[in-house]
Amino acid sequence: MARAMKVAIVDDEADMRQSISQWLALSGFDTETYASAEEALKGLNADFPGVVVSDIKMPGMDGMTFLKKLMSMDSGLPVILITGHGDVPMAVEAMRVGAFDFLEKPFNPDRMTELAKRATQQRRLTLDNRALRRELSDGTVLMKKLIGSSPVMERLREDILDLGQADSHVLIDGETGTGKTLVAHALHAVGARAGRKFVTISCAAWSEDQLSAKLFGPNDDGSLPLVEEARGGTLCLEDIESLSHPLQSRLLTVINEQGTPPETRIIAICNEHAPDTTLENVLRSDLYYRLGAMTIVLPPLRMRGEDILTLFTRMSEQFAEEYGCEAPQVTAQEAAQLLQAPWPGNVRQLVNIAERAVLQNRRGSGSIASLLMADNEASGPALTTEGKPLKDYVEAFERMLIDNTMRRHKGSIVAVMEELCLPRRTLNEKMAKYGLSRADYV
Template structure:
């Protein structure tokens, strides 16, 4: 498993606890052992990041009572029960109460590992979904993903906060890989519909008949509601709006008109037709285009975002380094200049791919960022680069990145940063103030 999953093992027999723990540890699990249900309940609570394996028959609080207590705290917590010979009826009752599964002694260790892996995967999905709902609920998390201190990104965040509170439908456009779907989530998350459904579909992923049925019905027996009904009161996000067929355009316009004003369901349309010969105004009927473009957000290409490029590369580099268990690459002044000057035809998506490959190269001790950029840009559509910038801008962007990375590595230790960068305290303080870097952010 990519990330270590916890398993709480509860059994009054020490040998059984140890054998289960050792076997699961060999399979990559992080185990925690408890001799009683009472002891386990002190540590295992709602949102426990793992799986519980518990014996049914134990002195004091038994496994069935423990199961009820755990599921009352978190009904999605996977609990695997261990039963003795002849306790199968009790195990069936445990399944009825909500246990994930049961193992009958003596059990096959491989079956136990397989059960724990499946339960762990289910738990991970549950916790990820909870985190996403929380993130979308208050808008803070999804807004933090819009990384960058450039003026253009500051304006974008301000626009999102303003438009998120508005009632009109929104059109989002911009080059591929600029983060249009993320902005759609952010608009929903910071607005009054944040607690309602966010329903998303790509108009380019289906043929006309299937897309029309999914959007407006009928969707077929047992297939749920059409998406315009599923999203009612919330947000309906239509990606690749330029691919919406004429018949579906007419149905969508009718749906919008029937809602009146303010709209009960907000439409966020995402346009990926940014080529000069494929203007959205030419691909949608005019009355629908002007309804969808009541409010409009255009995302900036990465090559126009200046020092944000270095901040993004550093952030994703550290993320991948942690995932692969190695050090993030240290960027030289020359490589920083190459990153800032690259055309980035694939925008942020391309940068993420290069950051991951740079981390893998660094782990092997070979390759360069320049070679990755050259190979990537040769294989991509050409992009128009912006005009050159003064040398001072490149130097300042690299200087900010260097101080930021060093503060991060030393966890805010001013003395360690002064020694590594050979800077006197006053100079370091002045540069941190100049670049808006706060020591408290690194502690």
């Protein structure tokens, strides 16, 4: 389950600090108290995982000055101010400065709890967005998200590292749910433009007039058109197949005006086109050849072999931690069913099934096979036995079993040997065969 967020309580009156702390602690919050604003500033930072509750009238630094210092440190930090009756105009001014809300004494403790809950929800969203932005600017983190040791995934990571260093525009194609947006971020993050802007827009999300204004201007709100905002960095155009021919022509003009190497790199993502057509048929030929000088086609999940089991294990472990329960143990039959599934929704579909499998396991009901059948019934049979010899299923399950056991025992070779009834030499040989290293689990 999600960890309780902190509430920092700042008040010069010890009784008030204690009563607020006790009430919020009973409501499930993790509280910490400070007798002064000066003391609190020493314990708070820009990524403080919680919210602040502070009195306005305090000796030394008052609540208003304290608020301004907090806002300069982190404008996204929710601050709830406690005020006496005569201080309401000051509290209203504090809201203008950036306070989350204020409570007038004497206040209802339930109102305090309600405000704290709303503030922590906002804080959690702010911190999650920050963490996501950091991940999307960190090439190492992004490359680790491209899980899998299949040959097609090894080749994909190599392509990203190679093309990331280049200046040419890139075209990304592949089935829905294969992770094309993640690859676009990775291409930017591992290249020379990593420290510059990465601007993205979906060409399918706007009408032609709206998209034209957003891309090329002018905008009614006075904001820069995206081709200008992304200047020097990367402009990522999702759903490029939805771009009308007039807008394709304008985009081509922008590209031609940039020269070589281009000032702004364009990464175009194709999310859907008819099975019997190619992007070359969908886009103007001159634009296609400018964008498609470098192309990455993401592999569908059904072509990634044992990566399916690796991904399912990782995703189910993450959801189990999130929901505070045990991850489901995959049997040999279920492993075969996961490997045989056609996965029309690719990785996105697998993530959804992993989450539902964890929730089923928490209730003690259901099976992975039933989830696969329900998920794929609209696309035809859920299982297919074509194209994979028995040896592949056996090896994939064996690798998953050793991997899961090593994780559970945090790399303890002795514990794994005992649980799997394997002599050390055999375990070492199998780990070497499947590319597993004890160092990854310790």
